[in-house]
Amino acid sequence: MAEQSTITFIITRQDNPESAPYEETFHVPYRKNMNVISGLMEIRQNPVNAKGEKTAPVYWDMSCLEEVCGACSMVINGTARQSCATLVDQLEQPIRLEPMSTFPVVRDLIVDRERMFDALKQVKAWIPIDGTYDLGPGPRMPEKKRQWAYELSKCMSCGVCLEACPNVNDKSNFIGPAALSQARLFNAHPTGEMNASERLNGLMEDGGIDGCSNAQNCVQVCPKGIPLTTSIAAMNRATNIQAFKNFFGSDNAH
Amino acid sequence: MAEHREFFSRRLHSLLGVIPIGVFLVQHLVVNHFAVYGEESFNKAAGFMAGLPFVIVLEIFVIYLPILFHAVLGVYIVFVAKNNTRKYGYFRNWMFYLQRFTGIITLVFIAWHVWETRIQIGLGNEELNYSLMEGILTNPIMFWFYLIGVLSTVFHFANGLWSFMVSWGITQSPKSQKIATNATVLVFLVVSYIGVRTLIQFAYGV
Ligand code: HEM
Ligand code: SF4
Ligand code: FES
Numbered sequence: 001m002a003e004q005s006t007i008t009f010i011i012t013r014q015d016n017p018e019s020a021p022y023e024e025t026f027h028v029p030y031r032k033n034m035n036v037i038s039g040l041m042e043i044r045q046n047p048v049n050a051k052g053e054k055t056a057p058v059y060w061d062m063s064c065l066e067e068v069c070g071a072c073s074m075v076i077n078g079t080a081r082q083s084c085a086t087l088v089d090q091l092e093q094p095i096r097l098e099p100m101s102t103f104p105v106v107r108d109l110i111v112d113r114e115r116m117f118d119a120l121k122q123v124k125a126w127i128p129i130d131g132t133y134d135l136g137p138g139p140r141m142p143e144k145k146r147q148w149a150y151e152l153s154k155c156m157s158c159g160v161c162l163e164a165c166p167n168v169n170d171k172s173n174f175i176g177p178a179a180l181s182q183a184r185l186f187n188a189h190p191t192g193e194m195n196a197s198e199r200l201n202g203l204m205e206d207g208g209i210d211g212c213s214n215a216q217n218c219v220q221v222c223p224k225g226i227p228l229t230t231s232i233a234a235m236n237r238a239t240n241i242q243a244f245k246n247f248f249g250s251d252n253a254h
Numbered sequence: 255m256a257e258h259r260e261f262f263s264r265r266l267h268s269l270l271g272v273i274p275i276g277v278f279l280v281q282h283l284v285v286n287h288f289a290v291y292g293e294e295s296f297n298k299a300a301g302f303m304a305g306l307p308f309v310i311v312l313e314i315f316v317i318y319l320p321i322l323f324h325a326v327l328g329v330y331i332v333f334v335a336k337n338n339t340r341k342y343g344y345f346r347n348w349m350f351y352l353q354r355f356t357g358i359i360t361l362v363f364i365a366w367h368v369w370e371t372r373i374q375i376g377l378g379n380e381e382l383n384y385s386l387m388e389g390i391l392t393n394p395i396m397f398w399f400y401l402i403g404v405l406s407t408v409f410h411f412a413n414g415l416w417s418f419m420v421s422w423g424i425t426q427s428p429k430s431q432k433i434a435t436n437a438t439v440l441v442f443l444v445v446s447y448i449g450v451r452t453l454i455q456f457a458y459g460v
Contacts (some may be wrong), residue, residue, distance in 0.1 A: 078341060164342050166350060172334040205257065210264035213331070214300035214417045217342045230426055237423020240265065243258065 005030055008050070009039060009093035011058055012106045020104070025050035025094070026058075036076060036083035036095065037062055040109075045220035058068025060109040067223060070158030074109045075100055080163040082223060083109075100163045116157045119179035123202040127192040139190040152185040152231065154224040161218035161228060165210055177218035187238070197254055200235075200242040209235055267327045268421045270320040270416045278317055280413055283404075283449045286387075290455045293384040304382055321364065330358050349413050356410040363403030384456075391456040404449040412442035 006027045014021040016073065027050055028042040039146045040060050047057040060083065062072040067085040075098040076086050103111035120126075129135060141149070155178055162176035185247040186192035192199075203209040209232065218228040245253035281339040288299035306312060332354045339351050370390065374380040391397050416438040425434045454460065 012411065048295055162340070164333045166338050166347070168335070169336040171336070201258075204261040206260045208261060210261045213335070213350060213353075214346065214420050216346035217338075217344060220342070220344050227428070229431070230422075233420050233426040233431075235423075236421055237426065239261070240423055243261070243265070246258075 006093060007034070007039060007088055009043070010094050010096045011108070012096075013058065013096040013108045014099070015056075015107065017104060017106060022054065024058075030088075032089075034088040036073070036074075036086045036088065036091075037065065039088060039095070040083070058109065059107045060066045061111075067115060068112060068156055070156035073100060073158045073160055073163075073178040074098065075163070078142060080221065082158065085223070100159055102163045102168055103159060111159070113157065113159050116159060116162065116176070117179060119175035119239050120157070120182060122205060122208065123179050124195065124199045125182040125186055127186060127189055128195060129191065141190050145188060149185055150190045151224075152181055152226060153187075153190075155226055156224065158220050158223065160223060161243075164217040164221040166215050166217070169215055172211060173207035175207050175210070177228045177232065180209055180212065180235050183225055184231040184235055184238075196238075198243075200239050201241050201246075203235055204243065209239055212236075224230060259419045263327060265421070267324055268418055269329075270324045271358055271411075272418050274316045275320050275324060276411050276415065279407065280445060282308060283408075284453065287448050289384060289387070289452050296384045300382055304458040325361050325364075329361070332357055349416075353410060353413050353417070356406040356413075359402065360410050363399070363406065366399075367403065376410045387456045388459075391453060394457075397453065399455050401450065404453060405446055408445045408449060412438045412445065415441060 003109045009028060011024055011026065012021050013024050026043050026048075028039050031038070037060070039051060041059055042152060044057040047055050049055050053200070060072065060074065062084060063069040064071075065084045067082045070082070074083050074094075077091055077096050080100055083097070097109060099105045099109050099111045103113055103115070106112050126195050129138075151192045157178060159178075161178055165176055167174045168176045180203065183203055187196040187199055212232050214229070214232075216229050219226075219230075222228055242253070244250075285299050285303055286296070289296040294313050303309075309357050335350075335354060337351045337354070339347050371380070371382075371386065375386075380386050391400060416431075419434050420431065425431045
């Protein structure tokens, strides 16, 4: 493959959120060590398709270019992943690029991942520290706990786990694996723990944790290697206990 | 509680799959296995079960209502999934798919089986005894239908036990989930043996 002088992209395009998708083929000059984004940049410089017609440049999203922001996720040769971290030399030709199917398409390869941010709101994936006076330093976190919590904190809301999950689709309201794991992350934090029940109650709302049926694709596909299924099982246990406390009453139900 | 209705329904669905439906399933197959010890043994055991006090109340609350709830919500759960084993061919994804597939087969099988046995007995058209099942299962087509039905139901139960343990947060670590997989395979094999052995007895008298 390294000897090849051009590479071929077959890109699923869509002009606007309402219009029908279509495919367009592009030939791009090959360089050593290209990633998928550098191929897309070539197309942007010279937006001419394989038939030699001038066309609108292909739109895609990106920011960090080092697999930490998640913005550039797309389906590459059938697998959802980050286009910045996917090397052309490791791909079969032609390279097929599609937008992730779980999210509404904005244009070409750009999708709207707002539902992931709504999901983070549903489970209150943050630590409230605002007050009318200085609350002082929070409690310390045991180092061992910090180590596994750090792994969970690597989530970049890229959406790959939602794309792979058979229960995340337009027929179901399931919020997907990422937010479930984030609830665990913030509940593990010594300050975040003070609002643990609010996150657990968020997980129990419609579309919450009960939407998981353990297909466990998420943990296989997460580019950050987040132990999503461990998080989900942990949150299953925690929400069940919270549900009992809510129902029967408990001084620790807050 | 009201605002967590979906969560509550799904947890109830999960619980009912094991208690009482799963317990009933194992009990049902074990009692039927008396057939292997002879016609008289079977008639005695089945007669004992049918003669339990308040049997109709037991049937309604331990069997019919739980299965009805589990099946109705189950069909809905099947409907809202978009299976993707072709793209993501991982073992657990296949189990997820088979859980749904066997759920539907099990529904068809149970409906037929209940119609042919319990309802006919209730209507007074048939009597609960060895020859009722012998009559059904000596027909090779029905034997295969029952074989598939029993294996499908047992698979659904065994794999359901695995996901039950996750849904209730019992098995959390990957290691415990792996061991649970092996344990539920064993459950599948053992309970299948009990069920299939009985079918062979009715069909071939051996
Ligand atoms: C003898 C009858 C049945 C037994 C013993 C049984 C048992 C179970 C068990 C133990 C589970 C696991 C619950 C969990 O994941 O926590 C389950 C799940 C399930 N059952 Fe059944 N079931 C039976 C009949 C049915 C029927 C008739 C249907 C209808 C299609 C059905 C559909 C489902 C579905 C879709 C799930 C997956 C739920 C999920 O993963 O969230 N089941 N069943
Ligand atoms: S959990 Fe992994 S796959 Fe899912 S959004 Fe976060 S980084 Fe992406
Ligand atoms: S551009 Fe940030 S992950 Fe690819």
